[in-house]
Amino acid sequence: MMTMIPKFNPWIKMDRLSQRRVDAATSHNLFWIIDSKGNYGLKIQTDGAFSKETHMIKLKSIHLIKDETQVDQAAFFLILQNLHEWEIFYTLCEDLIKVVLNYPNSSKMIEAVEQRLKRWQQLLQYDKTSSFTIERQMGLFAELCCFVEVIIPKVGVRQALISWNGPEADKQDFLLDDSVLEVKSYRTSKGDAVSISSLKQLYSEKESIYLATFALTASENGQSIEELVNKIRFLIIEQGSSADLELFEAKLISYGYAPELIKEELNSFIVDKQRLFYVAEEFPKITPKDVSDAIILATYSIDLARCEKFEISLDTFLK
Missing domain, CATH: 3.30.1460 (Yope Regulator; Chain: A,)
Known part of the structure; x- marks a missing residue:
């Protein structure tokens, strides 16, 4: 589109x-x-x-x-x-x-x-000079998928909305009562690996940390961000309030999703693989506890093919 x-x-x-x-x-x-x-x-x-x-x-x-x-x-x-x-x-x-x-x-x-x-x-307060790249599109698409398919079934629409921190880059994507969930998307064509862009993305003082991953392929036959947004709007209207809807719209804009102002082509995506991991102590990661205080920034990639023992089903999520 x-x-x-x-x-x-x-x-x-x-x-x-x-x-x-x-x-x-x-x-x-x-x-x-x-x-x-x-x-x-x-x-x-x-x-x-x-x-x-x-x-x-x-x-x-x-x-x-x-x-x-x-x-x-x-x-x-x-x-x-x-x-x-x-x-x-x-x-x-x-x-x-x-x-x-x-x-x-x-x-x-x-x-x-x-x-x-x-x-x-x-x-009109949104920075129109920033580009809504395919990487940002993939990130938002994955978080919205997770919103609908992972978070809402567990905590409901309103709590899912409150917990969504996606627009705030310095926090995990979903901040729940006793848990945090980080969402990562990656191109299927590049193999099962996700990039971690912060020492704190897989680190929290809360009881449990989860990682949701989405392997995506851009395709005209896929689902669009607009379709996911409309689905969530419908759920909020059906189960929430006008204040909830306003909060959702505000978070979309903070993320950079302002269709009225976006000039780039917006892609549709096929979800080729969706996985959920429990980030246990031995899960492969780099956190602030693992490095010197002098190191304030680190990025690295995780090979998901080597993380099978940490994979969980949706049924066991938040249990």
């Missing part, structure tokens, strides 16, 4: 202080607008009222304005202050338009729009 910022510019032939209706089949009124200074904008007009929380949403380079002076009608404006950012702004507007189309009811539409704006508040 290729996610690209669109090149179409709906404001390009508009005059200042003008508006043009968005070609969208909805009971709400949507307009592309240009203000007196030549700034691009989107106007959402409805018969409901936007909440006070809207004033608390801050979007980089974008002003949010409410106009509730007319009886039984409210207008909400998004005004872009930096025309160099118009492509991202257009992506935001298109996203909001899709939300509006899904909610003919004004109050529910307004609530949904405000939730999307909160997500965009996080997105």
Whole structure:
């Protein structure tokens, strides 16, 4: 799947202080607008009222304005202050338009729009210069697989979400009550070996340490990150709360997964092999206890073919 910022510019032939209706089949009124200074904008007009929380949403380079002076009608404006950012702004507007189309009811539409704006508040703080490489994609894909297939069956959706530390590189991927779980992905074509990038990845003061490994092959016939994300969103909606969903979205963005802004091609993956290991004292590893205090960084690889005696089944995980 290729996610690209669109090149179409709906404001390009508009005059200042003008508006043009968005070609969208909805009971709400949507307009592309240009203000007196030549700034691009989107106007959402409805018969409901936007909440006070809207004033608390801050979007980089974008002003949010409410106009509730007319009886039984409210207008909400998004005004872009930096025309160099118009492509991202257009992506935001298109996203909001899709939300509006899904909610003919004004109050529910307004609530949904405000939730999307909160997500965009996080997105626009994200460092868009960093690249979402295939290695980062594989890492996130493996952690999401582990989230669904290993953690949720044992502790439930909400605890799985709370325990996920994947975006925080200095911690194990899942921090549970008495255990930690590190997740590693690797290319099947390169053999059964995983790279450990820190002295602390297989070290913890907690009672048990586990290592989950995923051998992956990039393939159009595989599963995508988007599919896994949607599956987890559904589980959170079904079993959790709106706060849980917001936390999940925030962690995805911290990881670098912001589909609205990613320009790289996103791969789909086939899981060729999934394994779970108990990291016992004699498990092959290098920890802070094994080296001098003067050594603060070490990376090494583990041959999984020589770790069979440490492999466990999902049934015995956390027991």
